[in-house]
Amino acid sequence: MIELRGLTKRYGPVAAVDDLTCTVAPGVVTGFLGPNGAGKTTTMRMVLGLDHPTAGDATVLGRRFAALPAPMRQVGALLDPRAVHPNRTARGHLRALAYSNGISRRRVDEVLGLVGLENVAGRRAGSFSLGMSQRLGIAAALLGEPAVLLFDEPVNGLDPEGIRWIRDLLRRLAASGRTVLVSSHLLSEMALTADQLIVVGRGRLIADTTTEDFLRRYGNPTVRVRLAEPAGSGFRRRLAQAAEQVVAEADDTWIVSGLDSAEVGAIAAADQVTLAELTPRYSSLEEVFMRLTSDSVEFRVDQPAGPAAVAAGEVTR
Numbered sequence: 001m002i003e004l005r006g007l008t009k010r011y012g013p014v015a016a017v018d019d020l021t022c023t024v025a026p027g028v029v030t031g032f033l034g035p036n037g038a039g040k041t042t043t044m045r046m047v048l049g050l051d052h053p054t055a056g057d058a059t060v061l062g063r064r065f066a067a068l069p070a071p072m073r074q075v076g077a078l079l080d081p082r083a084v085h086p087n088r089t090a091r092g093h094l095r096a097l098a099y100s101n102g103i104s105r106r107r108v109d110e111v112l113g114l115v116g117l118e119n120v121a122g123r124r125a126g127s128f129s130l131g132m133s134q135r136l137g138i139a140a141a142l143l144g145e146p147a148v149l150l151f152d153e154p155v156n157g158l159d160p161e162g163i164r165w166i167r168d169l170l171r172r173l174a175a176s177g178r179t180v181l182v183s184s185h186l187l188s189e190m191a192l193t194a195d196q197l198i199v200v201g202r203g204r205l206i207a208d209t210t211t212e213d214f215l216r217r218y219g220n221p222t223v224r225v226r227l228a229e230p231a232g233s234g235f236r237r238r239l240a241q242a243a244e245q246v247v248a249e250a251d252d253t254w255i256v257s258g259l260d261s262a263e264v265g266a267i268a269a270a271d272q273v274t275l276a277e278l279t280p281r282y283s284s285l286e287e288v289f290m291r292l293t294s295d296s297v298e299f300r301v302d303q304p305a306g307p308a309a310v311a312a313g314e315v316t317r
């Protein structure tokens with residue numbers, strides 16, 4: 001469990017984090033979303049005791065980080081994957097960390113296996129690709145088998161296979177009862193990975209809800225219906241009467257708004273129509289996010305790498 005209460009960090013006139021109050025619960029993946037400069041890293045740094053709040057506080061497992069008796073066994077974090085001595089081997093880096101935290105050498109080999117680095121464990125960390133460095137950083141975070149994990153932009157620079165791997169890992173860690181907070185500005189990725197979303201813009205809390213609820217409320221839900229065989233005009237008429245709108249994508253494929261999948265399925269069943277597909281869909285989280293944070297993008301004009309530059313696309317969950 002991570003708790004933030006009125007957490008605030010000012011750098012001169014800039015409020016990097018502004019009165020943030022929320023709880024990150026165990027057992028689920030919580031996505032920490034926000035455009036560049038929204039305050040995600042600063043928040044994580046304060047949780048980890050690396051920055052001091054200007055006001056408010058952050059606790060992990062009920063205590064401030066500095067008061068945790070065995071921090072590495074309680075909290076694991078990936079902040080900067082390149083923050084490794086470049087001449088140390090991956091195994092050497094992990095062994096040094098393990099040694100200084102009273103963790104066994106056996107655990108080092110375990111985490112190397114867990115992140116898939118066992119074959120390159122003898123190579124210098126400085127020669128690693130970004131993806132390998134991310135895996136090494138995750139291995140370090142997992143060393144102490146902590147109950148709380150924070151990952152800052154763990155999918156940055158990864159290929160699709162690496163992204164899928166991290167997604168599965170995060171979900172497994174949460175399923176084992178851990179608290180998992182993962183920041184990202186890759187919103188479509190978070191829609192697939194996170195159960196819960198904390199959305200920030202300019203350091204302020206914009207939304208704190210389940211991903212499902214967030215998408216339902218802001219995601220303009222529709223249902224994609226594909227027929228297994230041609231249906232009579234009665235089915236389409238009944239669907240159109242019940243729905244807000246039915247748009248034909250192809251002869252046998254319609255996009256229905258104003259009804260959920262169960263309602264569409266019930267109408268099809270009543271009409272004895274066999275469906276080949278019945279898929280709930282939402283506006284992309286990028287679109288939703290842009291609407292919600294439209295006045296919160298710090299460098300809207302000068303920073304094309306912000307969420308405005310993220311390709312919009314349909315998110316199916």
Ligand SMILES: Nc1ncnc2c1ncn2[C@@H]1O[C@H](COP(=O)(O)OP(=O)(O)OP(=O)(O)O)[C@@H](O)[C@H]1O
Nearest residue numbers: 011014016034035036037038039040041042043185
């Ligand atoms: N050490 C610092 N000194 C001055 N300003 C800072 C410092 N660290 C962060 N900031 C400012 O605080 C704000 C929040 O930055 P932060 O890095 O926490 O955002 P972020 O959401 O993690 O962004 P990104 O997605 O780009 O990593 C930004 O305006 C940033 O310029």
